[in-house]
Amino acid sequence: MTLFQKLTTRFSDLRKVRAVSPTGLILLTIAYLFAASNATFWSIGAQVFTGHPLSFAGFSLAVLFLTLAFFSPFGLRWTLKPFLVFMVLLSAVTSYYMDTLGVIIDRDMIQNVMVTTVTESKHLITAGFISHIVIYGVLPASLIFCIRVKQYSWVRTFATPVLVTAVSVALAAGLLMTDFKSYASILRERKDYMSSFQPGMPVVSAIRYAKMMTRTASTVVEAIEHDATKGPAYGPDRKPLLTIVVAGETARAQNFSLNGYGVETNPRLAALPVVSFNNVSSCGTATAVSLPCMFSNYNRDQYSYEKGVSHQNVLDVLSHAGLHVEWWDNNTGDKGLAARIPSRSLTHSDNAEFCAAGECTDGIFMAQLKEYAATITEDTVLVLHQIGSHGPTYYLRYPETAERFQPACRTAEFKFCTPDEIANAYDNTIAYTDEILAQTIEFLAGQDQLSTALLYVSDHGESLGESGLYLHGSPYFMAPDYQTKVPMILWMSQAFKTQFDIDKPCMAAKAGETLSHDNLFHSLLGMLDIRTQQRDPELDLFASCRNLQKVVSQ
Template structure:
């Protein structure tokens, strides 16, 4: 009898495993739409609650309205994308991609706007690998792999073509009506929310990354046309016959925020070597964007944030091209993922995959690698020259990989990619150690320049954007500019000149130090460099030249 019972049980179990439920494409679309709303919008609801939109007597109605509208909008999307043949492949991609997107939105409050999608598309394998952690595995399995496995167990109900078109039309119309009804249910509150907090729409998934991806692909398709020339009239202002050639090094920092910069009065002295050097520290500097993809092209353009036009900046030549038009050769040395178009067609060296046992491992190189062979490169060009050193800097989330062991001063330091799993003090410790290394790198670069006997030399350091270290639940960077906190927008900037450079340019360094607390921004870089190198062009604006009011020698004949 027991054997018979076991045999019957085994047969029932086998039949249950073999059973594949049947479902229509429309019903599947509705189930998945509800799953998207329930499982992938934790970051969205956190952001909405933080706005206060769900508070008060009508808050519950606004919440219901949002949930209904989001589900209906997802239903509209799936009704357009799915049919009997495309349903499983399309939903497989959407479920896995949305599970990944939701993980990063939940962990780091990532907003999937156009700039973030562009950052993702231009991120290399090493940067992507830093974001892959053990915490990603259960999130991807529970919200992606498992639903996909269940999806492929289903059988899609066959429907004659005529009836399928009728049913799909009815479902699409019903979804549109429900979406409209959901919006009207709390229209006043929803319109105020979307008008005053437009950024929350970038947390509604999968629409956020799909819409942004479409816009980026369209924009990048038009980006292949030649860049519009600027500063073709540029020329170097005549100097005294005995003047020495000038060498300017621009160090573009990565992810270093002003709040942790020792020279700005931070509680920790994270810039001990720079503090021993006679230089100018600009203490109130605002970045053009909260990501490299935005800030780097912007800071090298004449338009900046003051006249910000992403398309115009993207399709125009940069400061480096203007210098080349004036006959000043440039060299971009890169320990990052490229110059984002700033140095297109110009001299470029990448150290991202350099081989140096002392400074590099399989995951990348310390920034010192860019100083290797720099003297030889500079020696090849005897006249004026501008060199850009693009740092890896304090790039997260693996801050602990951005400095050598000798600078592991602040302990314990967070040594994992999942920043939310570390104590706040550990994250700050790792980040501050990375700042210490930037301090050392800049000091070494200045000492190199000070040793150049055949040229007048100068250095400008300016970070591309800042970083959030967990304040208000935010990590990393890339928050839309309109709502980006100061931790992501306020950046350090310093300037050093040899005595010969200052004298030749007639710059009063004491005057510069007195004015260094005035507000400045990335917008000043383009014009300040042209002024330092005395490049005359109609693109030059003396009002944005940080050195103009402290110089006895004009940076341009037009100033």
Template sequence: MRANTVLLLCAAWLLAFANFSAWKLLVALDPGRLPHWLFLPCLGVLLAMTILVLLLPLSFKWAIKPWLVIVLLCAGAAAFFMDDFGAVVDRHTLRSVFETNSREAGEWLSWRMAWKIGATGALPALLVLWTRIEWRPFPRELWSRVKLILMVIALSAVAIGIGGRGVASSLRNQRELGHVINPIAIASGLVAYVDNARPQAPIVVQPLGRDATRLPTTAGAKPQVLVFIAGESARAASWGLSGYARQTTPRLAALAAVNFADVRSCGTDTAVSLPCMFSDLGRKDFSERGALARENALDVLTHAGVDVAWFDNNTGDKGVAKRVHETDLQNSSDPAWCSGRNCFDGILVDALKKTLADTHGDRVIVLHVKGSHGPAYYQRYPAEFERFTPVCRSNQLQTCTPEQIRNAYDNSILYTDAVIASVIDTLQGDPAIDGAVLYASDHGESLGESGLYLHGAPYAFAPDVQTHIPMVMWMSAGFRQRDGTDAACVTHQAALPWSHDNIFDALLGMMQVRSSAYRPQLDPLHACRATSAP
């Protein structure tokens, strides 16, 4: 075949077989006055021409086959996640892919994944490798590409002339299309990712709250210990304390923990939400580089003389705990909590107990739990927490019924409830300290609503279940008395809307830190303290 023929066939293949998710949205679009039988062909021509333009730059000898193989395999992988999980592709998605570890990646592997990527990406890639391309002298090849470009321009002009107004209006109103048209979404996401990650001036961490001090304590006062539990993929829609029909948080309900029912996340993936929680930038001003170039809440606590430690059973601290003591437990071989490549979050409670035994001063301890990390929800909890049955025992959620998915996910929430309650019990049972617990999930989760699974949708059109998260607080009587926190006021504050933007100041406020970095107006408990002067 001639090279142009190979390019056209690859573009046609990608349009037809790697864009089921896109076509599902396109067919449902309102074309205005243009009839669908005319609207969809115009749109198809424009998309095919755009894909062809993407393939053209490396369409010459020695480069064309490797280039087409890469594009086809990447498009096949993206099509799998788009079609099976309702995923979208942007720079945050690609960042999650590039920053994953072998343990997390292994949870995705399945025969379904293999055959779908094989059929959509590997099969046409093999056909490209098998095909003998008839090459002509370079000037003639160059002229043939010029003619192909002219054809692209001509066909695009015709399609725009016939249906341009309807196409432009539809695409403008359906913003998620830009994240599912394959492989255009991959290319645009990769450009954005590289632009964001490109080498810049070395990051110099700007100081924050170096003037931090703490309220004086009385002689003989017990050490204060605040445990912040950073959750994973817990959604308020499945949280018993927030009104879910199932009681998925029975132990927290029995402990009378204060539930914050209207809390919004900073992002829809861990790579954004986790550092944003500890940053003073807030969701609107947050950027990964901006957060890395600035000290965070843990640093300000350290400046105030608080001992800070981070224990991780998830995918790492995302740069948050660089300057404090950090312990990675996700690769532990402790047989009490770990089996194969998976460790239950109870390992963090054990680590907390050992740490408390050696605590002589005020501390903040962060526990980064695995929580309800999907898609293998059934692997997130021990067998005794499988109370809702039958469950989905697969990482291929589409092969399970909605009830099975929901049951497995709810069991993981039930276990998260037990982990948080165990932390509270540990603090409550230690007479040598005054303890408090603050739990907040990093983002929510989709369980198949509107064809979406997991999380990571662009924030602008992410469903509520991915951004509405649970947050829970518990304080011992001694902890509250330290600064005169009124329990009834805390309950009242918990009914108000809050977000990850408030966690930075909540942590400082709970540890009685006074600093130029502390913003009392953003601290949910500031109004509840007898010592509420800035």
């Protein structure tokens, strides 16, 4: 017998030894996923069940049987290996973000992923991520393809998944019923526990996202501005209006020195007559949710994706009231907000000064604004959607010459940076936003031919490693204040304050009030004296700081 024949025989014998039943392969795969892709799940579980190892074991077995019940219907010869390989690869991806960054893959995160761009997502594809996927995904997936699966009769092939699913559900229910009250309390109080389970949470979230998109596939947008008109502030013989609304990105209120932060991140704004509202909560923790929510007429508790896509927003109301409204974007798009108004994307502008790295810093806005302002002859609202402080590549959000705080983290892999380096890089983005806002305000202040104002508010905050969390997008129920407290800053020219009869000291007195994105829709309408039943005076910050019966035009 030749060497080749001997090797072929040994390989054939090995294939026979390794042959397993479909259910056996499913159990082996689940065991692997439990062991290799659920470090956070086990860590939280150990905390939750401290001193109660039997309860922990019972609950873990129940989760295992529920997973088996979900996997078993895919145990047919045509679907078994593709399904298991997909689950292994999916768990490798999601466990990386869960275990290294604390990112939970819920429905909102799935939505955020689906609307992101290559430019934004490429920074998350690091060497650490790729090595993790290869070790915990590609290698075990290859092993699954190599394993020989036993073949059964048609009856057994179809009957086994049904039987295994039924038995698994029954066993899981029996285990949970042994201490149902305690288990129910844990699931109610520690939602982060099961949210960390891979691949359970991503699969459930994907199903929820698919259902949401299916429900809204044929949605017709409903107008909400039927009665919107300009108020008496728009009298004759006055200057055209230019109000700039800056939609910030990933800026958290805690790192603004205007709000008491110990690092001087806002020296330029501190020298200007601005009002900084220091207790503002966001509508969500990710752009895909917060941005459409903050411009809608729904508060955070009422808002849903379905409502957002089926109703017009405050920009539509302003437009129909007779103002010219535009959206300028240096981020990942307007999320549907500018579907009915003019818009322009500046993200990939051909500008050597601001776009040298292939992405533009927010300095790109000023170059465009200087040309645009000279052409304004009608009342205008301009929305600038910043790239702001979007991570993890904070160092790309500002020019190298603007790196004030050093040493700064200059990689997307935080494990190679100290907490101070991460904080320095992030603070540099806030300082650069300070510079951009100050430049914009100073430019507006010099436009004597216009009545000008600026309102800045970020869409959500950011975690910088506190409690093991990085970036943003945590489910709101467990999101720390770092992800939900956002800066909001107001500046008004004298001409604007006079035209709209706004008392700045009154506005400054509101700086410490408890506010949220819920106020934005109504406050923009109040600020710009747009008359409509859609405006709720209780949520309009300007309602108590102006006398609408006494308007001085100029």
